[in-house]
Amino acid sequence: MLTGEVRNKVDKIWSDLWAGGISNPLTVIEQLTYLMFIRSLDEKELENESFEALSGEKMPKIFPEDEEGQELRWSKFKTKDARIIYDIVGTKVFPFIKAMNGANTTAFSRYMQDAMFLVPTPQVLQKMITGLDELYEHDIKNLDMQGDLYEYMLGKLASAGQNGQFRTPKHIRDLMVDLIAPTPNDKIVDPACGTAGFLVSSAEYIREKYEAEMTSEQWEHFSGEMFSGYDTDRTMLRLSAMNLMLHSISQPHIDYVDSVSRQNNTASAYDIVLANPPFTGTVDAESINENLRTITDTKKTELLFVALFLRILRKGGRCACIVPDGVLFGSTKAHKSLRKELVENHQLQAVISMPSGVFKPYAGVSTAILLFTKTDAGGTDKVWFYDMKADGYSLDDKRSPIAANDIPDIIARYHNLEGEADRQPTEPSFLVDKSAIEANDYDLSINRYKEVVYEKVEYDKPEVIMTRLDELSLDISSKMEELRGLLGE
Template structure:
């Protein structure tokens, strides 16, 4: 989590930009994001160079595509080459070379410059994704480099370099930084958006266990955390056994994400590119509107959709309202997952507790749809501190399969009480962690059949859920085992009270005597 020293360093970077005259919060976030991306490109290039040297030493003929052109102008765009230069050199390099080049990025490579110093646009290459432009480049087209002076740029680069060298441990911490900056912009949460912690995302991915052949979508992708967790899982499980066709799919059509925030789209495209996904399907889209017509396209959906507020009823897709006639986004997104998934497709999504027991017609209709017309596999109740310090809402994870023909028999419930971190705003690491147990039990559900309702996980038959109005809250079914407490006889209790009273009277008398002296 972003706390203490790291917060102070980010605040300092923010203040330096603000003092330079750029005060609009999202503009500040965008400019910092661009510089983080530019630095990350150089880090990725260093890894490419190491890989090329390793292949050469081993006599392996493998072409490693470099990001930066080999020319002097191309190499001068690398963060490691300009970060320690004079302020004016840094400012001009970014404004005249790096930023224009990034806007023309293609196939994960930056373009070179012609003899006039102009960007030489990379030609379309049918051998490389048929000339498809990278998602980040698409969303950068209208972006502007707005850091006002060389002095401000130098301060920001110095601050970021300090963060990366001393504080940023991994790729996911960048996501924590984005989230903290969103909080500073006083906009985090206005649409119910807050970042899902990586260990929760990873758990949800492991529950669904995606393969290289899956098509994975998050229709409320934010910073693309779920897509990145899915990509990391697939790499970890299948990297050495993937065919050329599967790698091509992995780098492009395997991952799709939609959002209504252009800043988030730029961030998500950047994140995916840095994870080897050069052409993800990242697009600006109001997922629950009529304009989103995607139907039966994906095999996996992973999401933490917005909870708060409602949407304009006139824009809501009629196909979603047919399932649950509501303006509540948390219900509409569940209907959306069912529509976007292919038959047999799997979904793991986070919902507020109200979805599980809400008494409105829309709530009941949505739960009935899952239980009666598809296969609801699991309801995992999470403690309210999971999303602190950003939010303290109580949530659950729904895991289901789209069938269109029912299939729910017994629903597995799990009462998660610990996720490996303290449940306060500090979110310090602790030993108590139910996540490994959840994953292990979910993948071996046959062993759960005999579990009692007093235990942390258990099955509930479909008919019992129907009889309870399709209520999916774990407290409806969990049994609390009361241990009887044996008290001593009344005579003994009275005798003890009398003895205490005598002791009190004795002490009071001694105190009065001391005061007389």
């Protein structure tokens, strides 16, 4: 999470752009992100050069090795005169990053084609470069900077939280990835990818677990086919493409697709779905794909997306997704039919109830994580419920780090469900039989099954309490008389 000092520095850069004449917050975000990306390319090149020097192994180059190519690097132009920097970035660096992948088949080059360099003056650009450099070098080392910075900046948009464009916190994404445990052979998709956070978390997990043993074919799969994402916002697609490229995923399938519409007919294509779909609106009934409405006849996006996940997964494919609590207990026919589909026709493994502060300061809605496997043949026997009370951060708008954190316990228990067999509904986690869920109209709210134990408190009889009060009163009176005697001496 960003500290107050870092936020102040970001605000300063933001106000410089604002004062320079860029009043659209999304344009500010885009211009800052382009500069962050330009700097990150140079950082990656410096890493490659360092590795090459140590190992003697030839590494691929991002920038041309001639003098003109080298002046495109952040470390080479950042100390020059403001007017020279402006000329280099506007006329050389920007065209370079727009065309750096060459062929128009890559996600990055496709969605960068209509990107525009809109920093108004050399002075504003210099302030942005100096400000970002200071952030990177002094404040935000070893953090998921692009995401955290973008999340903070997105909070300035009037539409944040209204159109669902707020970012899932990294520790929640990492939790979901850890629970779903992707492998180097899986195909992973996020049909509402935003800045590609879930895909990046998946890539980090696979690198951490399997890097030493991955084959060349698996690495090739990793750099492209493994990761797919859809969104309906070209700005998000550009940010996704940049983010993924910086995580060695150079050829992801990032596409402009309205996931729940008729234009998306993808089916049985993926092994894993990881998503936090928009759940604040409805879509035009005419545009909804009919095969989603056979599962849940609704215009509510939160229900349609879960139906979509079932359709795009292969048989045996797994999903971890975030849903608002209403999906768990909603009483409409559409809500019930979706829950029945998950429980009866597929294998619902877990419902993890999260505290309502997880998405603050952008939204205070209560949410849950659903984990299920597509089977088309049932398989739900018992469903694991977990009542998460803390995620390592305060649940107010500040979201400050705290000691209380259920996430390690959730991961350990989910990967050992046999050990949960004897847990009681009075405990934070427990298993519920499918028959009980069926009897409760497929209600998946943890409060339906959780039992609260009330501690019995024994009180003395009223006359005993009154006698005790009388004794206390006499004692106080005697002490007061004693005090008066002392004062009179």
